[in-house]
Amino acid sequence: MEYDLVFFCTAFAVGLLTLISVLKRVNGWFYSFKFSSEKCRLPPGDMGWPIVGNMLFFVKCLSAYDLKSFVSYFVTRFGQGGMYRTFMFGKPSVIVTTPELCRKVLMDDDNFDLGFPKYILELLRKEPIGGTSYQEDRLARKLTTPIKSHGLVSYFFDFLSETVKTTFEKWATTGESLQLLFEMKKPTFKVLMKVLIGGDQVADELLDLLFKENNLRFAGLRSLPLDFPGFTYNRAMKGRGEIVKIYERIINERKPKVAKNRAEPKTNILDIMLDSQYDEQGKGLNDENIMKVLLWYTFSGYESIAKVATQTIMLLEKHPECFQKAKEEQEEIVKRRSSPDAGLTFSEIGQMKYVGNVINETLRLGSTETVLFRETRTTVNINGYTIPKGWKVLALLGNLYMDPKTYANPKEFNPSRWDDFSTKPNSFMPFGVGLRLCPGSNLVRLEVSVFLHYFLLNYRLEQLNKDSKPEACIARFKKISA
Numbered sequence: 307m308e309y310d311l312v313f314f315c316t317a318f319a320v321g322l323l324t325l326i327s328v329l330k331r332v333n334g335w336f337y338s339f340k341f342s343s344e345k346c347r348l349p350p351g352d353m354g355w356p357i358v359g360n361m362l363f364f365v366k367c368l369s370a371y372d373l374k375s376f377v378s379y380f381v382t383r384f385g386q387g388g389m390y391r392t393f394m395f396g397k398p399s400v401i402v403t404t405p406e407l408c409r410k411v412l413m414d415d416d417n418f419d420l421g422f423p424k425y426i427l428e429l430l431r432k433e434p435i436g437g438t439s440y441q442e443d444r445l446a447r448k449l450t451t452p453i454k455s456h457g458l459v460s461y462f463f464d465f466l467s468e469t470v471k472t473t474f475e476k477w478a479t480t481g482e483s484l485q486l487l488f489e490m491k492k493p494t495f496k497v498l499m500k501v502l503i504g505g506d507q508v509a510d511e512l513l514d515l516l517f518k519e520n521n522l523r524f525a526g527l528r529s530l531p532l533d534f535p536g537f538t539y540n541r542a543m544k545g546r547g548e549i550v551k552i553y554e555r556i557i558n559e560r561k562p563k564v565a566k567n568r569a570e571p572k573t574n575i576l577d578i579m580l581d582s583q584y585d586e587q588g589k590g591l592n593d594e595n596i597m598k599v600l601l602w603y604t605f606s607g608y609e610s611i612a613k614v615a616t617q618t619i620m621l622l623e624k625h626p627e628c629f630q631k632a633k634e635e636q637e638e639i640v641k642r643r644s645s646p647d648a649g650l651t652f653s654e655i656g657q658m659k660y661v662g663n664v665i666n667e668t669l670r671l672g673s674t675e676t677v678l679f680r681e682t683r684t685t686v687n688i689n690g691y692t693i694p695k696g697w698k699v700l701a702l703l704g705n706l707y708m709d710p711k712t713y714a715n716p717k718e719f720n721p722s723r724w725d726d727f728s729t730k731p732n733s734f735m736p737f738g739v740g741l742r743l744c745p746g747s748n749l750v751r752l753e754v755s756v757f758l759h760y761f762l763l764n765y766r767l768e769q770l771n772k773d774s775k776p777e778a779c780i781a782r783f784k785k786i787s788a
């Protein structure tokens with residue numbers, strides 16, 4: 307009887323292990339078989355479990371801020387090639403992990419389309435998804451260039467400076483404890499709206515509503531993509547719908563103003579895009595594409611600047627010697643002014659070398675989970691391997707920033723490493739590269755520099771929940787000078 311039980315348990319365990327082992331491989335066998343007859347050599351890798359692939363492992367690593375473990379799993383088993391097949395987001399995929407391969411993929415827009423998972427794309431764009439041609443995409447990028455090249459700075463720099471100043475003053479005067487990241491989003495959103503749609507021409511209630519709905523929409527990014535009543539993602543999609551309605555209203559109100567003032571300089575992106583509709587050859591951006599640009603920018607700019615500003619302030623508070631160095635730089639700038647009452651100017655931003663280093667270092671440490679999504683438009687051969695048409699390609703950029711061969715003591719916050727730091731080519735791409743290079747990159751650096759200028763000169767942060775992540779930081783602002 308006892309022997310029967312032992313036999314049964316052993317047989318059960320062996321059966322279970324065999325089943326697990328078969329299940330674990332079945333996805334891989336399926337794709338190896340599917341492409342065995344074609345002349346293609348898939349990258350080495352592991353397609354994970356049926357249906358979910360390696361998704362659970364990936365999400366676990368991402369949420370533990372440990373993308374490196376995900377990469378190590380593939381490197382250890384399949385070598386240093388930097389290109390591995392896997393199955394993620396419901397699709398056969400390839401991850402690329404070296405600077406050279408990431409760049410190769412991101413620069414090649416002919417072969418690689420944007421490959422966001424569908425649920426993220428839906429949060430970004432107005433329905434129907436797609437319908438925008440390559441030429442229209444290029445035109446949208448061209449018309450939004452002024453945001454990239456500081457072209458609009460003269461129209462919003464004083465507004466930015468004043469917004470930051472009054473926000474900090476208010477925080478210090480009330481002395482309330484703040485959910486720092488959330489509160490930081492309010493001034494950064496105000497500035498974004500000024501640049502994007504000329505926010506000063508829009509009723510405050512509409513801007514408040516846009517902020518509120520975009521906040522709900524943004525929450526969809528971190529939720530399960532379940533589009534049913536009661537779920538965060540469903541509310542996020544509704545938020546996107548509300549934002550579309552608000553923007554439609556703003557566009558309709560703005561059109562006659564732009565028509566009337568065609569000769570005047572355009573001081574925001576919406577006016578520039580609407581003005582293009584008067585192009586004599588009919589090459590302007592239509593309303594649908596204008597909406598797409600507004601939705602993208604509102605989403606991308608919503609939290610990003612606030613997060614970097616919050617992170618830099620927290621990191622400086624944690625590293626007093628860096629705080630002091632950055633503060634002295636700002637004091638030197640003030641000393642050089644002809645009058646002590648003169649305010650911050652755009653040209654002074656160029657004098658903030660150390661603050662520039664602080665921002666780079668914060669971007670490096672804050673981007674360690676960055677993954678950029680692409681999808682092959684056609685079958686692509688790269689480094690001797692084939693990536694079939696329609697496969698996702700994930701460029702794991704975040705992995706590059708923790709490489710000790712490029713960044714000595716990579717976990718350490720050390721702004722001085724940027725003093726005369728020449729990274730290995732392509733080892734620092736927090737804003738991406740190529741056609742899709744982030745158009746907000748200069749705005750981020752500019753805005754965070756302004757935040758740091760006023761903060762370092764006049765305030766200290768009292769963090770109430772020590773060692774929390776920026777997302778959870780509760781803090782008070784304290785004024786230190788008269």
Ligand code: HEM
Nearest residue numbers: 602603606607610611614678736737738742744745746750
């Ligand atoms: C710390 C702040 C930011 C970071 C790290 C960041 C990063 C990035 C990256 C890596 C990309 C490339 C995506 C890809 O190639 O798939 C991108 C694209 C983009 N970013 Fe940013 N971004 C930031 C802030 C902003 C801001 C403030 C705005 C708006 C003003 C913005 C607007 C956009 C847009 C519209 C795109 C899409 C560009 C295109 O596809 O042509 N970003 N961003």
